[in-house]
Amino acid sequence: MRIHMKLNIQNETSRLRAVILGTAESNGPVPKPEACYDPKSLQHVLAGTYPKEEDMKREMAAFAEVLKKYDVKVYRPKVIQDYNQIFARDISFVIEDKIIIANILPDRKREIEATEYVWTHVDKSNRIILPDDCHVEGGDVMPWNDYIFVGTYTGEDYADFITARTNIQAVRAIQGLFPHKKVKAFQLRKSNTDPKENALHLDCCFQPIGKDKAIIHKNGFLVESEYQWLVDYFGADNIFEITKDEMYDMNSNIFSISEDVIVSERNFTRLNSWLRAHGFIVEEVPYAEIAKQEGLLRCSTMPLIRD
Incomplete structure (x- = not known):
């Protein structure tokens, strides 16, 4: 019997029922500096502190245990030999009952195939592949009830930034898919060389939590009025402002199992x-080891169903 999966994601914090969690199995050798996709990984490669596979496997196992404790159905990608498959959020994301398969860096196409066994159970009409000119990664996309928040970069020098992952064509395509939603785009600060000046994705400098609160890092936003819009929307009293060092450590990249339960890194005191x-x-x-690759808990998950 073929199981049909009814996806449902309206926001970031409703009770989670099913999720894809990446895997650190067979993560492959330490990448060469020229193969790094972000400045933080590069920094650790050059310093000789790039995370070891066994440490990352242990960290992901701890996260999986917490998800299971809350009766969340956890899917894992099929393991590809010597391949980084930790960041499940980059390659696809769900809004409402649709899964959008991202056009990501060409080198990462195989990651999508590794989760195909999950999303083939979704009705074909709800599987969306965006046109080739749309670049998007799930870390930049946040459904928040009536809104969809999207991180982007629209500078003329977009092509010069390997850290610019979501373009304006993708923002427009998402608006076209969800005409009844308000799609709100935010310009993010990008740097190929300085991880403290680089918001790789929107979830690296902002994330809504609970019913009406948010974590935010002002310098991650290129346009102050866009940052201010979020502060006004959530209310200053409901916002936890993180410092540049806390952004670097990925404090905004925690993960909500529900409006009351948040999975966080133990060093985020x-x-x-x-x-x-x-x-x-x-x-x-x-x-903390996985964080060395400029991604954390939200980046490693791809929620499929929330109540």
Whole structure:
């Protein structure tokens, strides 16, 4: 019998029921500097501190345990030998009942095939592949009820930035797919060389949590009025502002299992204290090794169904 999967993602925080979690199995050798896709990975490759596979496997196993504790159905990609498959969020994302297969860096096409066994159960009409001129990664896309927040970069020098992952064509295509939603785009600060001046994705400098709160890093936004729009929308009292170092450590890239339960990195002491003071249950996991690749908990997950 063929199982039909009914996807449902309206926002970032409703109760999670099913998710794809990436894998660090057979992650491959340390990349060569010229093969790095972001400045933070490059920094660790050059410093000799790039994460070891066994450490990353242990971190992901801890995250998987927390998801299972909350009865979340966890799918994992099929393992490709010597291949980085940690960041499941980049390659596809769900809005409402549609899965959008991202046009990502050409070298990463095989990652999409590794999760095909999951999304082939989705009705074909709800599987969307965007036109070739649309570049988008899931870390830049955040459904938030009536809104879809999208991180982008529209500078003339877009092509010069390997860190610019979502273009304006993709923003327009998403608006076309969801005409009843308000698609709000935010220009992100990009740097190929300085990880503290680079917001790789929107979720590297912003994430909504709970019902009405958010984590944000002002310098991740190129246009101050766009940052200010978010502050006004959520309200200054509901916002946790992170520093440049906290952005570098990926404090905004935590992951919500529900409006009350957040999975966070155990070293995020200031953030985790604030979350608990605001009534959240914080499940702490070790994830500092994976963070060296400029991605954290949200980047490693691709939610399929939330209540």
